[in-house]
Amino acid sequence: MRRVSIFGATGSIGQNTLDLIARAPDAYRVVALSGGGNIDQLARDAISHRAEIAVTAYEDRLPDLKSALAGTGVEAAAGEAALIEAASRPADWVMSAIVGAAGIAPGFAALEQGATLALANKESLVAAGQLLLATAASHGARILPVDSEHSAVFQALVGEDIAEVERVIITASGGGLRHWPIEKLAHATPEDAGAHPNWDMGQRITIDSASMFNKALELIETREYFGISPAQIETIIHPQSLIHALVGFRDGALMAHLGPPDMRHAIGYALYWPKRQDLPVARLDLAQIAQLQFEAPDLARFPALRLARDVMEMRGGAGAAFNAAKEVALDAFLAREIGFMDMAAVVEETLAALSKELTLSNPLETLADVLAMNHLARVRARSVISVQIKKT
Ligand code: NAD
Ligand code: MG
Secondary structure (H helix, E strand, C coil), rough: EEEEEEECCCCHHHHHHHHHHHHHHHEEEEEEECCCCCHHHHHHHHHCCCCCCCEECCCHHHHHHHHHHHCCCCCEEEEEHHHHHHCCCCCCCCCCCCCHHHHHHHHHHHHCCCCEECCCCHHHHHHHHHEEEEHHHHHCCEEEEHHHHHHHHHCCCCCCCCHHEEEEEECCCCCCCCCCCCCHHHHCCHHHHHHCCCCCCHHHHHHHHCCCHHHHHHHHHHHHCCCCCHEEEEEEECCCCCCEEEECCCCCCCEEEEEECCCHHHHHHHHCCCCCCCCCCCCCCCHHHCCCEEEEECCCHHHHHHHHHHHHHCCCCHHHHHHHHHHHHHHHHHHCCCCCCCCHHHHHHHHCCCCHHHHCCCCCHHHHHHHHHHHHHHHHHHHHHHHHHHHC
């Protein structure tokens, strides 16, 4: 039996992972499941999957979790330290699907105990790419990408030599506001930006798709995970979300990965790797699709893409700062303190305000360095936002 743990089990990726595991319950022993405030869901899943431990991120919710699990034999725990302790429990395969920088430390803990880390939490690679890969290497652990684009690139590279790759193209749907005139974007609300045309995902990544901050994170993620240069990484708008990525080789061949927009494909590939298994995803009917559409991204609409280029060049602490500032800007947008287009302005100003620290931080050597940069950038981003609010 394979021992598996799922961090962020109550979210969109976590629930899709449990869906796959539930189809072959005898093949797995669930060690840890984690969630946030959705205690009923967490307790229900922990009981039905007979998990060893369930962890809520919020310490004040521990009494609720304890009473929901009373008499079931499932341990209850809460808070950051408990998450790390749970991630350190021996497991063969660990899904990292917490949203945001809160997912970084549990991922490191899972690698340090030698687990295979199925990585949906792209923030880990953006904030700590080189260190994360080095940690996996020094503990004989492995990281498998679960972002659909990166899983697609990973699959296109099977049997290939990375030195023969000329370029990697990751596709972007263009998000929920793709048809909006650019001058209207400044007035988009969280509700407007929170609906995705193709993918059913958590609220934060859905808004990041509309602003293309999600694609910006993914460009950096591509650079870090595959170790190719920024100039080799491109993005293209493909509104149908059927091609997830393409890899171009030195002989001009372009290998595309197609599939329906269903994360159970990328999760399942990481779960069964290096084999393939039947997966409950729809099969594409190419005659019915008839045409595939593409368009170049407009950098004026999506300043996040331009900022990602700078971050890919700077490296060091820039990824951690970029991600942290983006998370704070997204919180402020959700709280209606700033507008949709202000998010990129906040991130850009935060990076500029940190330019001295960023030059000194190259590279980040420990997890503590990563978390310190994450913290510092949050503080700076908050002050950039207060200045912006005062101006308006
Ligand atoms: P979600 O919002 O649906 O779920 C997030 C999970 O993290 C929940 O279990 C929540 O309880 C937990 N969580 C939230 N804040 C936390 C905190 N401070 N500490 C600990 N746990 C916390 O998000 P999602 O859409 O499932 O995305 C999860 C991750 O996967 C993100 O990094 C996202 O970028 C990535 N991802 C998601 C998709 C997708 O299709 N949903 C695709 C690719 C990558
Ligand atoms: Mg993606």
